Amino acid sequence: MHDDARRRRRLTRTTDPRVVVFALSLAGLTSAFMQTIIVPIQARLPELLDAPREDTAWVVTITLLTSAVVTPIAGRLGDMVGKRRIALVLLALMTLGSLVAAFAPGIVGLIIGRGLQGAGMGVIPLGISIMRDVLPERRLPGGIALMSATLGIGGAIGIPLSAFISEYADWHLLFWIAAGLGALDLLLVVAVVPVSVLRTPGRFDWLGSIGLATALVGLLLALSRGGAWGWTSPLTLGLGLGGLAVLAGWGWYELRDGNPLVDLRVAARAPVLLTNLSSLFLSFGLFAFNVGVPQYLEQSTATGGQIGLSLTMTGLVLLPSGLMMLAIAPISGRLIRLLGPKPLLIAGGAIVGVAYVICLIDLTNVWQALVVNVVFGIGIGLAFAAAPTLIMRAVPATETAAANGLNALLRSVGTTAAAAAVGALLAAMTVEYGAVVVPTQDAFRWAFVLGLAAAVLSAGIAAFIPRHVPRPVGERPALPE
Numbered sequence: 001m002h003d004d005a006r007r008r009r010r011l012t013r014t015t016d017p018r019v020v021v022f023a024l025s026l027a028g029l030t031s032a033f034m035q036t037i038i039v040p041i042q043a044r045l046p047e048l049l050d051a052p053r054e055d056t057a058w059v060v061t062i063t064l065l066t067s068a069v070v071t072p073i074a075g076r077l078g079d080m081v082g083k084r085r086i087a088l089v090l091l092a093l094m095t096l097g098s099l100v101a102a103f104a105p106g107i108v109g110l111i112i113g114r115g116l117q118g119a120g121m122g123v124i125p126l127g128i129s130i131m132r133d134v135l136p137e138r139r140l141p142g143g144i145a146l147m148s149a150t151l152g153i154g155g156a157i158g159i160p161l162s163a164f165i166s167e168y169a170d171w172h173l174l175f176w177i178a179a180g181l182g183a184l185d186l187l188l189v190v191a192v193v194p195v196s197v198l199r200t201p202g203r204f205d206w207l208g209s210i211g212l213a214t215a216l217v218g219l220l221l222a223l224s225r226g227g228a229w230g231w232t233s234p235l236t237l238g239l240g241l242g243g244l245a246v247l248a249g250w251g252w253y254e255l256r257d258g259n260p261l262v263d264l265r266v267a268a269r270a271p272v273l274l275t276n277l278s279s280l281f282l283s284f285g286l287f288a289f290n291v292g293v294p295q296y297l298e299q300s301t302a303t304g305g306q307i308g309l310s311l312t313m314t315g316l317v318l319l320p321s322g323l324m325m326l327a328i329a330p331i332s333g334r335l336i337r338l339l340g341p342k343p344l345l346i347a348g349g350a351i352v353g354v355a356y357v358i359c360l361i362d363l364t365n366v367w368q369a370l371v372v373n374v375v376f377g378i379g380i381g382l383a384f385a386a387a388p389t390l391i392m393r394a395v396p397a398t399e400t401a402a403a404n405g406l407n408a409l410l411r412s413v414g415t416t417a418a419a420a421a422v423g424a425l426l427a428a429m430t431v432e433y434g435a436v437v438v439p440t441q442d443a444f445r446w447a448f449v450l451g452l453a454a455a456v457l458s459a460g461i462a463a464f465i466p467r468h469v470p471r472p473v474g475e476r477p478a479l480p481e
């Protein structure tokens with residue numbers, strides 16, 4: 001830790017650290033906003049694009065696939081050729097994708113634009129790693145907490161904004177706003193973020209990158225499209241099992257390669273492995289909430305719903321969760337310095353579980369929905385602040401971006417699994433009201449049970465993370481035998 005602190009002091013320019021944190025966090029928030037920008041108009045896409053629903057589903061799926069594939073690869077490239085440089089490339093791709101989508105007259109252009117937008121998610125783990133390199137020690141926990149929380153903040157703020165625009169204006173305006181934010185992010189990062197000269201020597205693992213990308217595409221396609229294709233269909237099973245087979249072969253290769261894309265020996269260290277598993281289940285809980293709660297709030301009382309809010313009102317009710325994540329970030333940073341990150345990861349999962357318990361007990365009024373979102377935002381804010389610090393304490397400074405990229409990848413797997421599980425559940429348990437088919441109240445309750453189980457698992461796994469023992473000056477973390 002002392003060695004890392006000296007490196008940070010040497011690499012930090014005279015730019016105010018608060019400005020650096022602001023620039024990187026805004027870039028992270030924008031990339032998370034890109035992920036949710038399409039949510040309010042997803043159901044209307046067949047009408048807006050004059051395309052079948054099977055095709056319009058790719059507008060969402062392509063972003064998921066791109067972000068999952070790009071994030072770990074960008075992390076490794078960042079460690080090797082410069083984190084700031086790779087972050088700028090990702091921001092440029094994200095901005096270009098927004099422009100392509102803004103000009104898109106039909107579904108093909110929108111899918112291409114959304115694919116490019118997905119590259120932006122790699123900015124969040126890169127930003128966290130840049131902070132480790134350039135921020136003073138006292139600024140680091142708060143900066144990491146805010147950067148990590150942008151994953152939730154961007155969605156919580158982006159959904160109501162997108163809902164309002166899609167309800168009262170041309171939906172293309174969403175992508176013009178995204179392009180403007182992306183361009184602003186590029187200018188800010190160029191202007192205020194210092195260049196880190198920490199590098200990982202060696203060659204880039206192209207074969208490992210291709211293998212990981214192939215495995216992820218197969219697995220995530222099976223998870224995200226299995227509901228539409230049929231979970232036992234040859235296509236779903238072929239992609240899923242094929243992805244697992246490629247992943248096993250990729251792991252065998254990575255363990256024997258001298259310059260692996262992902263150092264699995266470091267990833268297998270107990271602090272890293274348990275933090276990643278905890279993050280995976282927490283992300284499942286996060287996305288189960290983002291999928292289930294809005295639909296629950298919007299379901300009309302005429303078709304069995306309990307509250308029956310409009311799209312815009314639902315977005316406003318969800319807004320407090322993002323605001324709480326934003327407010328809790330500086331508090332999380334101080335708590336990490338005082339208590340360490342492990343208690344916060346445990347507490348975060350437990351608090352998210354409390355939010356789900358409230359949903360299961362009674363969620364029939366707007367004020368209850370507001371309370372749930374406040375509680376949920378606190379839990380996610382605490383947990384997301386803690387996870388990167390736990391990762392970085394256990395890996396060498398030269399592998400920070402790759403390690404955070406792997407953590408972000410597992411978060412993506414958690415969100416994909418949640419979307420598939422909750423979507424399948426709500427589609428399977430339905431009731432007819434005339435010509436309208438809607439999920440039953442029991443379907444929503446089971447969705448909340450899934451989210452609760454994921455939150456409990458996240459907290460339980462975090463409880464077994466070994467206590468951090470500071471390393472002597474200059475000592476790198478030892479690899480497992």
